[in-house]
Amino acid sequence: MTTSDNTPDAPGATSAGTSLWEHDWRHTEGARSIDLRYLQRDPHTTQRPYFAPVLRLAAGHKRFDEKLRLLDVGCANGAFARYVLERRPRWDVSGIDVLPELVDAASAALPQASFSVASICEPRSLPSLQADIVTALTVPSHFDTLDVWLPHLLRMVAADGMAILYGPMNPSPVDLVCRLRHAEGDGEWLPGWNVLSQQTYDSFLTGRARSWDFHYPSVADMGYPTGDPADDLSSRLVSAQDGPRLGNASGLTYRMAFLEIHV
Template sequence: MSNLDRDREIYLQENRYRQPKEVFKHLARLLAEKADMKSDLSVCDIGCAAGEFLYHLRSRWRHLVLSGFDPTPELIAKALTVMPNEKFFVGSVHDPQTLPPASQDVLFMSGVHSGISSMQPCLANMLAWLKPGGRAFLYGIFNPYPIDVEANYCMSGSTGDKIHFYVHSCKSISDFLDASKVVKEYSFTEYTPPIDIEYNSDNPFRAWTARDENGERILINGLSMLVHCFIVEIVTQ
């Protein structure tokens, strides 16, 4: 099973449009705080799956120009069934022609990078798609230590191909952004859900919360990894 196959099965079965993830709420708050919420603000969700994040944004702001793309046609079809008036289409962050150059005020990409072996070409595409003064928000697992991790895993008893999982280091992402002439500033902000998340035996890969010796929430996934989630905010010149 590939990363796309795994995600397709998960998001086709889920229906959380009216119960958004806590991180979706947090990202929406960041949008309101950081962006000029003008009437024609263009916001695109990269790897939008079935459109649950954009559904949450639309429930809060009717005036935004929203779009989303995903490489999985079945997920795009589901998104269009729920939100037929929105712009959803099949596309990939790997393809520089997925969006026109300098066309977006704000880009979001949540969790997608954990299935990407090399982030630099994807980051270059994202920077090219942003308007001058645009913002990108990347959410997901990053390694605070200067090590890029590649892991392969499969469910116990599975006879299929192993799934590839990547944890890109903050250092490698920072090095790329530091070298870019179009990046004005960027930041990494660690994010831990404000609520407890239980272990899900139906999807044991997904992270859940536990408590450390100080009673603070930590995230653990089914690979027996202590997970560090960050929101990377990038602002272009």
């Protein structure tokens, strides 16, 4: 690419002669340095607003009262694994995360579960297990497309099992792919707030799953913060024309959904 008089000569060109989206935007496989903040949180006391509703959906598994296998994809510090084991101590609970530091912390805090370093985008990195319930909580919004991760996740669901995803989703037929960053300094452009449409999930799941259901909770009742959290990028309740949603200091607002998939 060439430039003259510091005038960008092509859409996306910068005065440095690089293309903004080639240089700064990368297709994401989910990993972000900010997720190392989970190291500062004790999994024994970390409580997220969506843990209880996920376990309520899992109760739809016809063998819920038996010894089930649960795999949490993007398990971070193991807080959801801990939440499950406190309520279902007989279950065989495991987790994977792409950040080794988080897997080490989860393993140290919860020896009764098993955690490993793996990327849901890299089939060869995944443990060779299948689980009756596979969860991915606030993980789906890290990826730009479903094909890079969801097929691998569905393959880890055992026969008659279910996957439960939780994250921003759009009931209208529009997909949003974005990166955010803190404006101070030369902040990393972060993935994590993509909002793919229900229609995109529907097209993807047709022929790959037996049935699926979107559940849009009333976020106002879930325990999300109402004021501004310390971190500008953290989700908080914001009002929108059609009722409360989540949003952050970028101005982006999003509806959250649980997607229950039966394979």
